[in-house]
Amino acid sequence: MKYRRIFTIVIDSLGVGALEDAAKYGDENADTLGHISETNKDMKIPNLQKLGMANLHNLKNIAPVENPLGYYTKLREMSNGKDTMTGHWEMMGLHITEPFKTFTETGFPKELIDELSRRTGKTIIGNKSASGTEILDELGEEEIATGHMIVYTSADSVLQICGNEETFGLEELYRCCEIAREITMKDEWKVGRIIARPYVGRKKGEFKRTANRHDYALKPYGKTALDALKTAGYDVISVGKIFDIFDGEGLTESNKSKSSVHGMEQTIEIAKRDFNGLCYVNLVDFDALWGHRRNPEGYAEELEKFDVKLGEFLENLKEDDLLIITADHGNDPTHSGTDHTREKVPFIAYSPSMSGHGKIDEQDTFAVIGATIADNFDVKMPEGTIGNSVLDKLI
Structure with missing residues (x-):
């Protein structure tokens, strides 16, 4: 074991x-981080900069540093799709060949809506792509009445x-x-x-969503690096919507985030605790609040x-900690439409104990992350998973 604790932070959609x-x-031509830097020329991200983000990717008015603290590269997605679950599942070793169904442009098929209405006994309204606050302002009063x-x-x-x-x-x-x-377990209607x-x-104007949200997620199609770590007795701590994305599989502790x-803040508090294993963090506001709403200024802030x-x-x-910063897909706020964008994602790795730094060759799958984590803890990846470790490059 090279590192006692690994923190993997997913900047959702970067x-x-x-x-x-x-x-x-x-x-084509989507570039979430690049276009945000172009439209927000005063953006300042000094900590990401010193870790190597501007060395990794050309940014306007943010210069690469001569000696970045970390190692950096870009990861290509092997799976078909560009959604949250596909990206995270691939990080932990799963190759998704059939993308999850989306109904952004059309709403759900009449047959699905009719069956849902019949089985619930409810008349259904809405059935379109919308933000949660907008749909409540539009239809909340009608639902209540x-x-x-x-x-x-x-x-x-x-x-x-x-x-x-x-x-x-x-x-x-x-x-x-x-x-x-x-x-929606039917193949043609299967949503994540x-x-x-x-x-x-x-x-x-007065509607407010509550903390009683509940997600009914698909379970991962196979065992992941998270399962392997948990089975081997390591801590697997999640922050944010990681629990929902994996339906709780492979986790020993979960923490819901408000933003x-x-x-x-939760991750900082976890870093002050003693544990041995992985802390896996998803930061969703970049995607939900700014990417989908096509707001590059909000994204930059x-x-x-x-x-x-x-x-x-x-x-x-600590000296025996490793930080990995990455993303699960793109969501270019300057792009047309409101959908995710099919992009490479960053991989930045840093530990205070590293003696080296610099660029690593681009990798052909997000699963490098799970494979590297498993390699660190000398845990065998589950059968059928993908990915190669780059642990030996992080010196």
């Missing part, structure tokens, strides 16, 4: 340039159901979501997650907030 097959996905059920989606592979906690009821909302999960979205309030800043917290985190990093 792509670093279009993949070679991006045109197949309508994402009529008992109808709001169903909507997003650019992710999700089916979301809203329910007012006082009039619809939490248990009823969960019941309807369980039915939706059963229905069903999400219960409870809210309170009685009129437009990306809160997620970093979120990066600056992250960078401040990253500085605090680095102060708590």
